[in-house]
Amino acid sequence: MSRHVIRPVRADEWLKVKQLRIAALKDPAAAVAFLETVENAESHPDEFWQGRAEGASHGRAARQFIAEAGDGQWDGSVTVLVEEAGTSDLFGVPVEAAQGHLVGVFVRPEQRGSGLSEALFAAALEWAWSFEEPALERVRLFVHEDNARAGAFYRRVGFEASGWVVPMPGDPSAKELEYVFPRP
Template structure:
């Protein structure tokens, strides 16, 4: 089966909203996402339209990438946020160099284990490198073994940075990253 991996288009915000709400119903959602289904479902359509505008094809600060099956069904997604050196990230930590940050990773259960996460990550990394990122990182809860294994298979390695997010004492988030490939070694 072939899948098309591409950037979100602004007018597709209703489908992006539906996929996000599905992701928030996944059994690991409480440790995988920093949002509940109830809070997301209560947001007005204007929120979802604006979110799509900020991360759709042609946007510079973020990019939402989707995997589309042969029948047009959306089967997975990842969003890449760009973080600028010298800034403070959303968790309050200093950003030391220009980097991408993968968030909102989701593949529908029926499509897991066939390599879609790696394909989505490849597209996300390609976009981040084109934006001048020196590295791309992500955070994963220490108890989210399935995601941790998928991220390692995709080439991400633990950096040693850990954190507890929010008021939660439900475990640590581990930072994993991949460095920008040395373009000289590719020649």
């Protein structure tokens, strides 16, 4: 892996959060990797991005991890959302046990294959497993049925297909496949 620091975002880094998200949404794989368009992201006011960075910088609800190069450029990111027992998940399904949900996985194309994705996932999982009461029982993510590259990576780092398939929001003819990583 090239020299990067893997760390959580800070609340005051909202502009870099915005810039990296827009770079991710401009990636050729964005159509099968993200549920948002670049046009939608660019239309959000600064307050949206400030709130997003604030919410992902501390507390239990969410944490965004970034890969920061020595020159300060952010080359990748992953966010863990915590879905608490007794709430509903992003699909409106009741959550039976506390779990993590990985979203916004992105590494710049020139950094793919360098180990950054593995390092980001290691940090995200370490944070997810750090909770004791209530502990997260598993971490999950969803991958588009046509995103074979991402699916192969997720399996390689220990996620397994659960068999649960949901229609892709905005395109019910496409499917999102759930992958899970149970608490060790």
